[in-house]
Amino acid sequence: MNKAVFARMNGLGNRIIVADMRGRADTITPAAAIRLAGESETAFDQIMAIHDPKTPGTDHYIEIINCDGTQAQACGNGTRCVVQWLSRESARRNFTFETLAGILTANEHEDGLITVDMGKPHFGWQEIPLAHEVADTRAIDLAAGPADAPVLQSPSVASMGNPHAIFWVESDVWSYALDEYGPALEHDPIFPERANISIARVTSREAIDLRTWERGAGLTLACGSAACAAAVLGARTGRTGRSLTVNVPGGPLGIEWRDDDHVMMTGPAEWEFDGSFDPATGAWSRNASRGAA
Ligand SMILES: N[C@@H](CCC[C@H](N)C(=O)O)C(=O)O
16 A cells, blocks of 8 residues: 555635645545545545646646545635645745646745635536526526525526535525535536535625535535635626625635636635545544644
């Protein structure tokens, strides 16, 4: 067994395992991911596996694995954790990554906060994707709760590389049973690749409160790509400006939808502990010698 090094980290409470798979030909199996997800110390929302680059001009290929063993195209909080991991091993602070969603850049600032260029949002029904054409992706025909008195309805949808549905609500986001509605909405037939489901309350032109039921992971304390989707859809529907704070349960994320259409996400990353694991089985051990920075 050729073990790989990992760190358990978090981005505003989004539980992330960063795994160093550089210089190796193997990948992390779904069985290994599910085993790590099932143990209390290593329980995670996403694994960010750092691989050797596939495309010239990029530093690393990043594979993103949800805790159910499925792959994701984008993970904003996890990308910040990868940047913090890499910036601990050299003086570099600027990186170019490739993911299933394409090529993105990220950099760590002097104060430790990290900005990720999450790329451009997509609003076309085929790009999200939806199962069929809809008139307007700013409000699609989808609801949760009793048919005659829906609790959540008419979400705005977008792709940030991965699919997102944002339900706009008037009351405190904690007053909605997202754990009850999330699973069915994630698997609704309108989403052929399933979707990340969020409820969003606009509190000013510059601020949104957001909770997310993540595709493949369930309720999380933070979802960076959902924060980006909420921000661009807030602006696209006239609810907000293009530069705002998205308050997720784990804390605030700064989001700017620039005039060149790129979405910039800024927030922290936190190192918890590290160890080594078998990418085939998920068997792992904790390393006592290297702790938080
Ligand atoms: N936590 C992430 C999103 C992870 C991927 C998502 N569950 C999916 O399957 O699309 C983030 O911070 O963006």
